[in-house]
Amino acid sequence: MSTKHNFISNVSPRKQSWTLVVKVVRAWFGQDYKNKKLPFSMELGDQIGASIRRTLIYKFKNQLQEGMVFTISSFNVASNSDLYRPSRKEYKLNFTINTKVKLSITVLVPTNVYSFTPAPDVFNEFYDNNYLVDVIGVMIGxxxxxxxxxxxxxxxxxxxxxxxxxxxxxxxxxxxxxxxxQGKPALQNAFSSTRITFNPEIGETKELRKSFLSANTNSPASGLIQLPNSSCISVHEEFLLLTPRTTIEELKNTDPPFNHSQLIADVVELKA
Known part of the structure; x- marks a missing residue:
């Protein structure tokens, strides 16, 4: 008898016996600033977040490889309240010593795993910067x-x-x-989570390039332009004057407490 799988959208703390099928899209190790030889934790995110504490990384790090699909079960469900969240779901998963990870062979997981946020939604002053985001665009300079x-x-x-x-x-x-x-929305890398790729082999690349060329049919082809250094503020001043601040007490009150270094992987929901 085949195992019954749940949808990520249904996961909540009301029960613990969930079984999910996920694809690892992004994985990396982050640095623990107190102990630079060891990562602080391992994180999974995108459709839903998940966390693996340092003492359990050895159990899962060699299994959760990018591009692979897995069935996971026997995990805890907690509130998704980290400072920077790779998922917009209300809840996240916490792996335990009893969590089971099994390689899955299925064609039901979509190949298009990215969910790019439209630029007008990102580059406005009201965007909620507690959430990490995927964006795509044409490089002009x-x-x-x-x-x-x-x-x-x-x-x-x-x-x-x-x-x-x-x-x-x-x-x-x-x-x-x-x-x-300097008063304008901009993109910034988030610890070790951010990844930049050029001309990725995905459907959005072809569509974006096509629309860009169509919108510029009356302009002659040209190479990349050199953008001016418009910043009159030093890096030191930017950090001291413009970077948002959070008190230690506020960090301590987050649930769970904020982790400075992480290993994060994107996962995508099984589409039945």
Whole structure:
């Protein structure tokens, strides 16, 4: 007899005997700033969030590989109230020592796993920046490189630009956060969760490039423009004056307490 699977949209604390089929889209290790040799936790997110505490990472990290589909069961359900949430669901999953993860072979999980938020919804001052977001767009220019302590995306961008295929390039940014910079909404990487890909092999890439070219049929083809350095505020001033602040007491009152470093993976709901 086949196992009965539940829909992610139905998950709640009213019972614990849920069985879900999910696909791991995004996975990474984050840094624990107190102990840089070990990750703080392992997180799953997108259609629904999930958390695996440090002491259980060894049990699941080699199983939950990107691109694979799994059946998961025997987990706890808790309120989804982290500071930056990769899922908009009311609840999240907490893995336990008894949680079961089994590789699943099914054709019912959709191949199109991304859910890009339209740019007009993202770039407005009312967007709820407690949630991480996936966005996609055409790259038309490159700005002046600014030096930060962590510049993990600069090397990827420079490598792509050197490939010579940057004309009308589509850029997809997954699990990024929206923040106000100098009074305007902007995208910012969220710890180690954010991933940037150029010309991803997905249906949205073809459609976006087609619509972009159609809207610019009267304009001659041109390469990337050099964007001016419009910022007159230093990185130091930006951090001290413009970055939103949260008190330690407020962080302590979140449920569960806020985790600074994570390993996160996107999951997508089984479409029956």
């Amino acid at each position: 490159v700005g002046v490189e600014r030096e930060y302590e962590r510049d993990e995306y600069v090397e990827e961008l420079n490598s792509f630009l050197s490939s010579g295929e940057s004309q009308n390039a589509v850029v997809a940014i997954m699990l990024t956060k929206v923040k106000l910079f």
